[in-house]
Amino acid sequence: MPHRVFSPSRLGAITANTLTELTRQKVFYVLLVFALVLIGSSLFMARLTFQQEFQVLKDISLGAMSIFLSLLAIVATARLLPQDVEDRTLYTILAKPVPRFEYIAGRLLGVLLLLAISAALMSLLFFAVLYLRQQSAIAETLRQFAGQPQGAVTEAVNTVRSATFNTNLLPGIAVIYLKACVLASLTLFVSTFATTNIFTVFVTVVVYFIGHLQGIAREFWLQESAGGWLSRTFLALVALLFPDLQLFNLADEIIAGGAIPIAVFGKTLALGGFYIVLYLLLATAVFIGKEL
Amino acid sequence: MKRTALIALAVLACGAAKLPIEQAVAATQAESRVTAPRVGIDLREQAGQLGFVAALSGFRSLVADVLFIQAYVAWERTEWSRVLMLFRPVTTLQPRSVLFWDMAAWHMAWNAGNAALNNPAQPRLALRIKEQREYLELGKDFLERGIKNNPERPQLYEALARLYRDKYKDHARAAEYFALAATKPGAPSYAKRFAAYELSYVEGREQEAYDRLLRLYSSGEQERLPTLISRLKFLEDKLNIPVDQRIPEPAR
Numbered sequence: 296m297p298h299r300v301f302s303p304s305r306l307g308a309i310t311a312n313t314l315t316e317l318t319r320q321k322v323f324y325v326l327l328v329f330a331l332v333l334i335g336s337s338l339f340m341a342r343l344t345f346q347q348e349f350q351v352l353k354d355i356s357l358g359a360m361s362i363f364l365s366l367l368a369i370v371a372t373a374r375l376l377p378q379d380v381e382d383r384t385l386y387t388i389l390a391k392p393v394p395r396f397e398y399i400a401g402r403l404l405g406v407l408l409l410l411a412i413s414a415a416l417m418s419l420l421f422f423a424v425l426y427l428r429q430q431s432a433i434a435e436t437l438r439q440f441a442g443q444p445q446g447a448v449t450e451a452v453n454t455v456r457s458a459t460f461n462t463n464l465l466p467g468i469a470v471i472y473l474k475a476c477v478l479a480s481l482t483l484f485v486s487t488f489a490t491t492n493i494f495t496v497f498v499t500v501v502v503y504f505i506g507h508l509q510g511i512a513r514e515f516w517l518q519e520s521a522g523g524w525l526s527r528t529f530l531a532l533v534a535l536l537f538p539d540l541q542l543f544n545l546a547d548e549i550i551a552g553g554a555i556p557i558a559v560f561g562k563t564l565a566l567g568g569f570y571i572v573l574y575l576l577l578a579t580a581v582f583i584g585k586e587l
Numbered sequence: 588m589k590r591t592a593l594i595a596l597a598v599l600a601c602g603a604a605k606l607p608i609e610q611a612v613a614a615t616q617a618e619s620r621v622t623a624p625r626v627g628i629d630l631r632e633q634a635g636q637l638g639f640v641a642a643l644s645g646f647r648s649l650v651a652d653v654l655f656i657q658a659y660v661a662w663e664r665t666e667w668s669r670v671l672m673l674f675r676p677v678t679t680l681q682p683r684s685v686l687f688w689d690m691a692a693w694h695m696a697w698n699a700g701n702a703a704l705n706n707p708a709q710p711r712l713a714l715r716i717k718e719q720r721e722y723l724e725l726g727k728d729f730l731e732r733g734i735k736n737n738p739e740r741p742q743l744y745e746a747l748a749r750l751y752r753d754k755y756k757d758h759a760r761a762a763e764y765f766a767l768a769a770t771k772p773g774a775p776s777y778a779k780r781f782a783a784y785e786l787s788y789v790e791g792r793e794q795e796a797y798d799r800l801l802r803l804y805s806s807g808e809q810e811r812l813p814t815l816i817s818r819l820k821f822l823e824d825k826l827n828i829p830v831d832q833r834i835p836e837p838a839r
Contacts, residue, residue: 346686347655347686347690350652350684350686351652351655351656354648354649354651354652355649355652357648358646358648358649358652361645361646362646450775503644504643504644507643507644507645508643509609510609510613513606513609513610514613517606517610534602534606535598535599535602535603535606536598536599536602538605539609539612539613540645541622541645542609542612542613542616542622543645544622544645544647545616545621545622546648547647547648547681547683548620548621548622548683550648550684551681551683551684551685551686552683552684552685552740553620553621553683555619555621556619556621558615558619559615559616559619559621562611562612562615563612563616565608565612566608566609566612569605569608570605573601573605577594577597577598577601580594580597581594584590584594
């Protein structure tokens with residue numbers, strides 16, 4: 296059978312293997328912590344009115360989702376390459392006719408799949424808690440409105456419903472997942488030239504923080520003419536080297552009750568896809584030249 | 588070495604390629620008002636060092652919630668200055684959250700204002716009223732800034748109308764803001780009616796109020812509520828409306 300430059304089945308095998316490896320490392324314990332955060336925060340929220348409660352619940356849930364998915368993306372990806380070198384499994388894989396691009400892409404896809412499963416489970420947990428709280432708020436509203444005209448009761452119940460679920464929560468979660476995917480791809484790129492996985496985690500966390508300020512640096516560099524050459528060079532380097540992670544923070548607007556226009560959502564998805572492919576290609580370029 | 592230089596160059600070239608895309612996405616988001624304004628340096632003093640860093644790292648809403656919960660606790664302890672100090676960063680961090688503006692204004696104008704007016708530690712009524720006025724102004728300021736940040740949502744217009752109606756007894760302004768609330772998408776059905784009620788109390792604008800109330804009355808049975816009928820009756824008397832043009836007396 297002739298050897299093909301690119302084989303989806305080889306890619307699938309590496310992806311599945313990566314997912315199995317990560318699952319065995321009990322990364323899903325993160326979900327347990329997520330559940331505890333939700334339950335813990337709801338203890339305080341019993342004191343709030345339903346509108347405050349739902350806003351805080353959504354904020355905490357989506358914020359926790361963002362933190363846990365980002366951490367999972369960084370920590371799970373950072374150890375993949377060093378671990379393979381340490382266990383010598385990398386040599387076994389590359390001794391077979393597996394192109395290095397496929398190996399890198401397969402590893403990344405495995406992490407993205409793990410993130411997708413985690414995001415789906417967290418979302419299910421979040422929606423379940425939100426639904427339970429909604430039902431209890433509706434029951435309380437019906438009790439308070441007992442004997443009132445039907446129109447007033449319906450309006451009150453609809454207010455509770457609209458404060459709980461809105462379809463915009465789904466694009467919000469999608470963008471949080473996308474941000475975690477960008478971080479996974481970036482971590483993989485860093486790990487191709489890093490010597491230890493602690494260094495990879497450290498560098499990615501630094502990039503994470505700077506990435507949230509990249510937009511400010513970019514705007515100042517492109518629009519402001521003031522400042523010396525030194526500060527302008529610094530701003531240019533920040534703008535060129537780092538991704539703009541602030542553009543993936545759309546959840547705040549969704550929680551505040553706003554809607555994300557399709558054009559904004561589409562462009563943000565496209566930007567995320569662009570970053571993922573960019574860092575994947577850079578990771579491949581470094582990995583191909585690496586002496587193993 | 589040569590390879591490292593090539594990769595560094597490739598990273599910079601890719602960085603240059605991504606700039607226009609990032610600019611385009613940022614512009615679209617800014618146009619649609621889906622991104623919060625930038626965090627200013629003054630927030631560092633208000634939210635603390637950790638909160639400031641968290642806000643810069645994309646967790647503005649979480650920081651806002653933590654501060655909101657602190658403000659809630661401060662409210663339970665009736666520490667009004669602390670409530671004010673905490674609501675300022677909360678609304679700065681989440682300017683698109685109508686709830687936070689509304690709560691901040693309510694705490695200032697209603698809770699802190701009433702507490703100031705009934706402050707047993709201050710024997711002089713004039714000073715108590717002065718302090719209450721200051722809290723009312725703070726509440727009004729929160730609502731006005733909230734409206735600037737959320738001009739398309741009806742809730743804050745309505746809250747400002749209530750403030751003018753219940754605290755300032757300024758019925759003209761109350762009517763104006765209820766009417767503005769009624770023009771916004773998702774406005775409650777009563778906003779238009781309340782605007783007409785308030786106008787009926789304004790000296791010199793009785794005819795305008797009468798026309799509006801009559802229009803509402805004629806629009807259908809669902810608008811013929813006791814308050815609307817009583818305000819119409821009051822205006823009919825005041826404007827000397829001919830008997831044959833008056834609405835029928837409500838059934839007793």
